[in-house]
Amino acid sequence: MCxxxxxxxxxxALELALLASLFAVPYTLLAxxxxxxxxxxxxxxxxxxxLLALLHLGLESGEGE
Amino acid sequence: xxxxxFLALLLYAAAGTALALFSRRYFRRDxxxxxxxxxxxxxxxxxxxxxxxxxSAFMMLGLVGLAYATGAGALGxxxxxxxxxxxxxxxxxxxxxxxxxxxxxxxxSQMLADMYGSRALGVAASLVYLYAxxxxxxxxxxxxxxxxxxxxxxxxxxxxxxxxLVYAWIAVAGMWSVALxxxxxxxxxxxxxxxxxxxxxxxxxxxxxxxxxxxLDDLGSAGYLGxxxxxxxxxxxxxxxxxxxxxxxxxxxVAKLYLPRSGRAYREAVAYFFAYGxxxxxxxxxxxxxxxxxxxxxxxxxxxxxxNVTPTLLGYMDPALxxxxxxxxxxxxxxxxxxxxxxxxxSVATTLGARSVNAARALDAALVAAATAIAALKxxxxxxxSVLTSxxxxxxxxxxxxxxxxxxxxxxxxxxxxxxxxxxGAGLATYYAVALGPRRAFTYTVAGLPVSGLxxxxxxxxxxxxxxxxxxxxGSPRRP
Numbered sequence: 001m002c003x004x005x006x007x008x009x010x011x012x013a014l015e016l017a018l019l020a021s022l023f024a025v026p027y028t029l030l031a032x033x034x035x036x037x038x039x040x041x042x043x044x045x046x047x048x049x050x051l052l053a054l055l056h057l058g059l060e061s062g063e064g065e
Numbered sequence: 066x067x068x069x070x071f072l073a074l075l076l077y078a079a080a081g082t083a084l085a086l087f088s089r090r091y092f093r094r095d096x097x098x099x100x101x102x103x104x105x106x107x108x109x110x111x112x113x114x115x116x117x118x119x120x121s122a123f124m125m126l127g128l129v130g131l132a133y134a135t136g137a138g139a140l141g142x143x144x145x146x147x148x149x150x151x152x153x154x155x156x157x158x159x160x161x162x163x164x165x166x167x168x169x170x171x172x173x174s175q176m177l178a179d180m181y182g183s184r185a186l187g188v189a190a191s192l193v194y195l196y197a198x199x200x201x202x203x204x205x206x207x208x209x210x211x212x213x214x215x216x217x218x219x220x221x222x223x224x225x226x227x228x229x230l231v232y233a234w235i236a237v238a239g240m241w242s243v244a245l246x247x248x249x250x251x252x253x254x255x256x257x258x259x260x261x262x263x264x265x266x267x268x269x270x271x272x273x274x275x276x277x278x279x280x281l282d283d284l285g286s287a288g289y290l291g292x293x294x295x296x297x298x299x300x301x302x303x304x305x306x307x308x309x310x311x312x313x314x315x316x317x318x319v320a321k322l323y324l325p326r327s328g329r330a331y332r333e334a335v336a337y338f339f340a341y342g343x344x345x346x347x348x349x350x351x352x353x354x355x356x357x358x359x360x361x362x363x364x365x366x367x368x369x370x371x372x373n374v375t376p377t378l379l380g381y382m383d384p385a386l387x388x389x390x391x392x393x394x395x396x397x398x399x400x401x402x403x404x405x406x407x408x409x410x411x412s413v414a415t416t417l418g419a420r421s422v423n424a425a426r427a428l429d430a431a432l433v434a435a436a437t438a439i440a441a442l443k444x445x446x447x448x449x450x451s452v453l454t455s456x457x458x459x460x461x462x463x464x465x466x467x468x469x470x471x472x473x474x475x476x477x478x479x480x481x482x483x484x485x486x487x488x489x490g491a492g493l494a495t496y497y498a499v500a501l502g503p504r505r506a507f508t509y510t511v512a513g514l515p516v517s518g519l520x521x522x523x524x525x526x527x528x529x530x531x532x533x534x535x536x537x538x539x540g541s542p543r544r545p
Contacts, residue, residue: 018148019148019152022145022148023145023298026141026292032291033290034286034291035285035290036281036285038137038140038141038292039140039290042137043140043144043343046147046148046343049151049152050343053154053335054151054155054339056155057156057159058332060155060156061159061329
């Protein structure tokens with residue numbers, strides 16, 4: 001139970017960091033990009049957030065049921 | 066009237082009506098079943114009704130136009146919504162789903178009143194929903210007029226058809242008929258989007274002697290694949306902040322959290338919704354960027370008004386395909402509108418203590434009539450207010466988010482603080498709407514912060530202060 005909570009917190013921190021990066025990375029590291037980098041970054045980061053969130057939900061609902 | 070459009074519309078209306086009538090066999094004829102199916106839906110139906118509700122005609126009209134006009138930033142804005150929504154659904158959303166099963170919630174305002182132990186908060190939330198959502202509902206009806214115009218319908222016929230389409234399927238069996246018709250509408254929206262993009266890249270572009278690769282090169286050279294001048298950091302924040310909280314602020318999607326029949330169905334719903342949302346967003350933004358590439362090549366005008374990009378392209382399509390895409394946009398609007406009607410109606414009904422299904426149907430009819438009247442009379446300020454709907458609702462989002470973790474804790478600090486937080490946030494948004502006009506207020510900044518950020522900060526600060534006072538008065542918080 002305790003390790004499940006820790007894993008949940010870690011996942012939440014990763015999700016929030018990735019969410020923040022959806023704003024931060026395009027305005028810093030990818031500020032001057034003119035190719036597909038920006039589109040690829042946003043798509044892959046969203047995919048990563050979604051997969052982590054689904055993993056998190058599995059953990060939360062596993063504890064709740 | 067365009068005969069192909071009329072046929073497609075007729076087929077859509079007939080299939081939807083058949084599904085709505087079929088849904089009656091599941092309907093238990095009590096008010097909780099009418100508004101939220103008593104939480105008896107499976108994962109796939111819950112996912113499609115969530116997707117169909119959250120994605121309105123904004124995608125095929127507004128987002129295509131935004132990508133055409135401002136480039137890749139439109140993708141970042143829309144994916145920020147999707148990513149934050151799936152995070153909220155996996156955390157606070159799941160808690161709300163579980164609590165809704167324990168407490169038997171029927172409406173989002175009832176949920177807030179129960180979370181904070183404040184009937185006044187429930188009443189205030191119902192009023193804020195009415196104030197914020199009626200202009201939004203009217204904007205949906207007005208949006209339908211553009212698409213009906215493609216089919217050759219006049220203004221009065223468009224409004225009548227819109228009102229009828231929005232109300233008819235609600236009245237049959239409430240959320241049951243809405244959820245089942247959303248199966249059709251959600252599928253039609255995705256099919257319409259894919260058909261639109263496929264036609265654009267595989268038929269229209271080659272027919273002008275161009276290739277998708279060349280359009281991509283053009284977009285890169287002109288800077289449309291990067292952040293254009295439109296997307297300053299404050300504009301990006303002004304667009305994304307209200308949407309980041311959409312899943313917990315807008316009553317029509319919060320009510321959808323009550324629908325899945327189990328934790329497993331809820332998990333399936335979130336996974337399917339995420340897959341749907343990612344695909345639909347990529348398809349819609351790709352269509353907008355392709356339209357910009359065609360404009361750079363001189364195939365399309367460079368200065369099409371944003372909301373007219375898709376209607377302009379529909380004019381180039383074969384009437385049969387154009388009619389299918391047009392009907393998919395109607396579906397996107399109708400499914401959003403009827404879920405808004407049910408969510409606002411349920412909030413008013415629970416506040417007034419209405420218990421009969423007929424009273425619920427009468428409230429739904431009154432809401433549709435009010436939105437249609439606004440759409441017909443077009444009072445400028447009220448129509449424009451729809452731009453600020455999600456900003457006005459931001460305080461409700463914060464209350465829902467915090468309430469998901471503190472539900473069951475009771476104190477005067479939480480009761481009064483939650484009400485003050487809602488009134489301060491909604492009041493501030495209204496002040497800027499009146500002082501600057503809703504459209505200007507949306508991107509206006511105060512000390513570098515967009516109005517949406519200011520509303521979230523003020524409302525959040527009041528809520529946090531009341532929670533701190535609650536903890537001081539009670540010691541450490543207890544979980545429900």
